[in-house]
Amino acid sequence: MKVLVKQLPIGFSQFASNTMPRQVNRSLLFQLVRREQSISRAELARVSGMQRSTVSLIVEELIADGWIVEGAMGKLPRGRHPMFLKINNQRAVIALDIHPEHMVVAVGDLSGKIIGQSVIKLPKTAGQAIQAIIRAVGGLIAANREKRFEGIGISLPGRTDLELQKLIFAPNLRWPVPTIKARIERATGLNVQIDNVANACALAEVWFGYSDGLHDLVVVNVSEGVGAGIYANGQILRGENGMAGEFGHVQVEDGGPLCACGNRGCWEQSASNRAGLRYFNDIAPNRGVTTFEELAQLGRDDDPAALEALGKMSRSLGRGLRMIALALAPREIVIVGDISGVWPKVGAEVEKEMCRDFIARPPILRCAYDGHEARLRSAVALVLHQRFI
Numbered sequence: 001m002k003v004l005v006k007q008l009p010i011g012f013s014q015f016a017s018n019t020m021p022r023q024v025n026r027s028l029l030f031q032l033v034r035r036e037q038s039i040s041r042a043e044l045a046r047v048s049g050m051q052r053s054t055v056s057l058i059v060e061e062l063i064a065d066g067w068i069v070e071g072a073m074g075k076l077p078r079g080r081h082p083m084f085l086k087i088n089n090q091r092a093v094i095a096l097d098i099h100p101e102h103m104v105v106a107v108g109d110l111s112g113k114i115i116g117q118s119v120i121k122l123p124k125t126a127g128q129a130i131q132a133i134i135r136a137v138g139g140l141i142a143a144n145r146e147k148r149f150e151g152i153g154i155s156l157p158g159r160t161d162l163e164l165q166k167l168i169f170a171p172n173l174r175w176p177v178p179t180i181k182a183r184i185e186r187a188t189g190l191n192v193q194i195d196n197v198a199n200a201c202a203l204a205e206v207w208f209g210y211s212d213g214l215h216d217l218v219v220v221n222v223s224e225g226v227g228a229g230i231y232a233n234g235q236i237l238r239g240e241n242g243m244a245g246e247f248g249h250v251q252v253e254d255g256g257p258l259c260a261c262g263n264r265g266c267w268e269q270s271a272s273n274r275a276g277l278r279y280f281n282d283i284a285p286n287r288g289v290t291t292f293e294e295l296a297q298l299g300r301d302d303d304p305a306a307l308e309a310l311g312k313m314s315r316s317l318g319r320g321l322r323m324i325a326l327a328l329a330p331r332e333i334v335i336v337g338d339i340s341g342v343w344p345k346v347g348a349e350v351e352k353e354m355c356r357d358f359i360a361r362p363p364i365l366r367c368a369y370d371g372h373e374a375r376l377r378s379a380v381a382l383v384l385h386q387r388f389i
C-alpha cells in the first residue's frame with residue numbers, strides 16, 4: 001500500500017469540502033495526483049475529504065481532458081484491484097527564462113521536470129530578440145513532436161501589468177517587450193503567460209510543493225539584478241501596477257554605483273551578480289573574470305579573492321534580506337539564481353547577516369536546490385497556474 005499524503009497542496013487544505021467550486025476541486029485533485037505520482041481514486045477521496053462520487057466525476061473529466069491517465073493496477077489483499085492514476089507526461093510546457101543578454105529555453109513536463117534545455121544569446125533589438133524566441137520555440141516543438149504543448153511560460157527580470165499584459169519596469173532588459181505576448185502567441189499558436197521571475201518562482205515554490213502554501217513566503221532572485229516575489233495570504237502580492245517586490249531598487253548607499261533604473265546606490269548594486277564581479281575585479285584586477293559563473297567556480301575552488309568578493313556580496317545580500325524579513329515577516333525566504341551554485345560557501349554568511357540583532361524569530365532562509373532549473377520550473381508553473389486556478 002502507498003503511504004497516504006499527509007497534507008493537501010497549494011493551500012487548499014483548510015478549504016476542502018464537497019461544496020467547493022468544481023474548478024477548485026479539480027485543481028486540488030490534479031495537484032494530489034501530480035504530487036503522489038501514482039494514487040487510486042479511493043485514496044484521492046480519503047486524502048481530499050471529497051465524496052467518492054465527486055472524485056470519480058472529476059477524475060473522469062481530468063482523464064477526458066488528457067491531464068491524467070490510468071496507470072498500473074494496484075494490488076489489495078481483498079476485493080477489487082484499484083487502478084492507479086498518474087499525470088499525463090505527454091503534455092508539456094515550453095519554459096523560457098529570459099536574462100538581459102541570453103535566454104534559456106526548455107521543455108518542462110506537468111510535474112515540473114525539465115526535459116531538455118538550451119541557452120541562446122539574445123540579439124540587442126526587440127524585433128530580433130522576439131524572432132530569436134519564436135525560432136527557439138519552433139525548434140523545441142519540432143524536436144518534441146510526441147508532446148502536446150499546453151502553452152509557453154516566460155519568466156523575465158521585469159514587472160508586468162497582468163491586466164494589460166505589458167512590461168512596466170525592466171531596467172536590466174535592453175529591449176522593450178510590450179508586445180512580446182501577442183507576437184509569440186500569433187507565431188506559435190500557443191498561449192503565453194509572462195511574469196516577473198521572482199513572482200513566478202514564488203508560485204513554483206507553492207505549486208510544486210516545496211512550500212506548503214499555507215505560510216507567507218518571499219522568493220529573492222539574485223541575478224543580474226535583485227528582485228523579490230511575495231506570496232502572502234495565499235496569493236502573490238502584486239501591488240499597484242504589479243510593482244510590489246522591487247527591493248532591489250531601495251537605495252541603501254548615498255552616491256553609490258549608478259543603477260540601471262537611473263538612481264545611485266540601489267541594493268542590487270551591492271548584492272547582485274554584477275556587484276560580486278565588480279568586487280572581484282577591484283580586489284584582483286587583470287584576472288580576466290567576466291562572468292558570475294567564472295567567479296562562482298573560483299569560489300568553489302576556494303580562490304581567496306573570489307571568496308572575499310562573494311563574502312562582500314553575501315553580507316550586502318543578508319542586510320537587504322533583514323529589511324525584507326522585518327518588513328514582511330514571512331515564514332521563509334527562498335533564494336534563487338546563480339548564487340545557488342556557490343551557496344555552500346556563502347549561505348552561512350548571508351544568514352548571519354540577515355539574523356544579526358533580529359528583534360523576533362527570523363525567517364527560515366534556504367536556497368532553491370537548483371537555481372537555474374528553479375527559474376525554468378517557475379515558467380512551467382505560470383502556465384499550469386493559469387490552467388487550474
Ligand SMILES: [Zn+2]
Nearest residue numbers: 249259261266
Ligand atoms: Zn535601481
